[in-house]
Amino acid sequence: MISTKYLIIGNSAGGIGAAEAIREVDKDGSILIISDEPYPAYSRPMIADYLGRGCSLEKMLYRPEDFYQKLNVQTRLGEKAVRLDTKKHTVELDDGEQVAWEKLLLATGGTPIVPQIEGIERQGVFSFTTLDDAKAVSEFLEGKTGRAVVIGGGLIGVSATEALVERGVKVTIVEMKERILNVMLDEETSDMEAAALKQAGVEIITGHTVAKINGAADTGGVSGVTLDDESPINCNLVVVAIGVRPRTELVAETGIEVNRGIIVSRQMATSEPDVYACGDATEAYDFVYNENRLTPIWPNAYLGGRVAGLNMAGVPTDYPGGTAMNSLKYFGVEIASAGMVFPDDKCEVISRRYGDIYRKVILKDGLVTGMVFAGDTEKAGIVFSLMRDKVPTDGFKEALVAEDFSLAALPEEIWRPRLTAMPQGEVTVVTAPEQPEEMPAGD
Ligand SMILES: Cc1cc2nc3c(=O)[nH]c(=O)nc-3n(C[C@H](O)[C@H](O)[C@H](O)COP(=O)(O)OP(=O)(O)OC[C@H]3O[C@@H](n4cnc5c(N)ncnc54)[C@H](O)[C@@H]3O)c2cc1C
Numbered sequence: 001m002i003s004t005k006y007l008i009i010g011n012s013a014g015g016i017g018a019a020e021a022i023r024e025v026d027k028d029g030s031i032l033i034i035s036d037e038p039y040p041a042y043s044r045p046m047i048a049d050y051l052g053r054g055c056s057l058e059k060m061l062y063r064p065e066d067f068y069q070k071l072n073v074q075t076r077l078g079e080k081a082v083r084l085d086t087k088k089h090t091v092e093l094d095d096g097e098q099v100a101w102e103k104l105l106l107a108t109g110g111t112p113i114v115p116q117i118e119g120i121e122r123q124g125v126f127s128f129t130t131l132d133d134a135k136a137v138s139e140f141l142e143g144k145t146g147r148a149v150v151i152g153g154g155l156i157g158v159s160a161t162e163a164l165v166e167r168g169v170k171v172t173i174v175e176m177k178e179r180i181l182n183v184m185l186d187e188e189t190s191d192m193e194a195a196a197l198k199q200a201g202v203e204i205i206t207g208h209t210v211a212k213i214n215g216a217a218d219t220g221g222v223s224g225v226t227l228d229d230e231s232p233i234n235c236n237l238v239v240v241a242i243g244v245r246p247r248t249e250l251v252a253e254t255g256i257e258v259n260r261g262i263i264v265s266r267q268m269a270t271s272e273p274d275v276y277a278c279g280d281a282t283e284a285y286d287f288v289y290n291e292n293r294l295t296p297i298w299p300n301a302y303l304g305g306r307v308a309g310l311n312m313a314g315v316p317t318d319y320p321g322g323t324a325m326n327s328l329k330y331f332g333v334e335i336a337s338a339g340m341v342f343p344d345d346k347c348e349v350i351s352r353r354y355g356d357i358y359r360k361v362i363l364k365d366g367l368v369t370g371m372v373f374a375g376d377t378e379k380a381g382i383v384f385s386l387m388r389d390k391v392p393t394d395g396f397k398e399a400l401v402a403e404d405f406s407l408a409a410l411p412e413e414i415w416r417p418r419l420t421a422m423p424q425g426e427v428t429v430v431t432a433p434e435q436p437e438e439m440p441a442g443d
Pocket of ligand 1: 012081107128297
């Protein structure tokens, strides 16, 4: 039996945030991180760079190689936690070993949704959420000319598509809804992105799904797909990117409260004493909707992990809340969106288009509740901060969508504190080649 004061399951944004926060306030308490991925923490969004541009693991690392040693954190990488006993305070690993803990963090992230369609088990069908997935696709493409169908036109599907195009693969995206990136982008910006994809030679089929993956019985490989209207598409590679769901299998029989994700308090505590959770696995506080929701993005996972870590180490801290926010630059189109992108009937929407530049803000009772910026997203962080800080916009709301919008357009009492506090690129969350930005903690 191994014993540790702090056990963290998941070695990614949330797990690292927690380990760092714990060490800031507890210099000696033993920390053990378990992950079934065999690598040091890496930037998950950069798996597309691995596939498309041959980016090395070294460049993808989220923290320097000596991070664990310097922080005095033990790791068990490439090992899976298979059973959790919250009463005995133990976790069992896949080799049967037991780990006893005092405080536990579940930073288990998400797991790709795989549709149960005929042919899904064929060689040449891949998910795209881990470095091993990117490696598998990359190895598959070696020495081949590929033709791919990407099922799902969300963030992961478009990210995989860009990487495949960079590898010279002809791609068709099949999206069930009417538009690609339909969860995070409005119609205007989704159309801009679709136009850029088409320009790059990507075919987009919307309003349909893949009913069957075909191939010869003897090879087990893929020769094409059949859509729900029976039309065929030839391909030798299929990437399944229809979504990710919170990975909650460990808590299944523990009595820990789960809705779509593990439910956590503002302290990132689960319903079970001494057990915390963060990141894509959880439903945590969303400051725009003023309720717990899934907000599966890197900065929220990191910040939630930090808050969990502080509470685990005995420093009471509240999660300020996160919200959906994305900054994309696929196929050269810059788009930033955050908060409530689809207004309800109580919202006021102000939008303007200046050639390739598009600005839209969504307001409710004078407060910003959502935004979509395209073409020039440099100032998107300012609007995001108004949304986060719930700053009334009466008297200057039109300025937010002006072509030359900047801090100077805001009343002095609003711009002055932001001049120094404004984190650069606050809504800038990776595509590539940079590392993901972290949300500034605790403001
Ligand atoms: C292709 C792609 C592109 C993305 N692009 C962006 C982007 O541009 N911006 C952005 O903000 N976000 C992006 N995301 C989302 C972002 O990566 C996630 O929000 C973030 O990684 C969540 O961090 P996490 O720590 O909650 O979980 P994860 O990063 O999912 O890590 C959880 C870890 O826990 C391990 N684990 C789970 N269960 C067990 C177990 N029982 N035993 C052992 N180990 C276990 C998993 O294997 C995994 O390694 C992207 C995601 C993908 C896949």
